[in-house]
Amino acid sequence: MPGIDINFFIRQANKLTEKIEKRKAELATETVTGTAADMVTVTAAGNGESIKSIKIDKKALEGGDVAMLEDMLTAAVNQALTNALTHRNTELSKVSNGVKIPGIT
Secondary structure (H helix, E strand, O other), X not given: OOOOOHHHHHHHHHHHHHHHHHHHXXXXXXXXEEXXXXXXXXXXXXXXXXXXXEEEOHHHHHHHOHHHHHHHHHHHHHHHHHHHHHHHHHHHHHHHOOOOOOOOO
């Protein structure tokens, strides 16, 4: 088709890919949290790929209810990871203007 510069589109796609990869690297240094009953706080990387820390309030250890503590830990970890993935998707959507790119966003 005359007048269409495919190389322009390739350059634009490459620039977008670079911006997305840069933002992904930045997300790895950011953190988000998840909590359970205000006694367990889990901090995850902003990209959702790792847990950075787990804080347990001493009150959660009172009474020795191990099953309750395990449930709170599970809930807080799941919330932190969900928050991280939501954060990641929101931030990458900003970079790509909402365009979903398989394997990249």
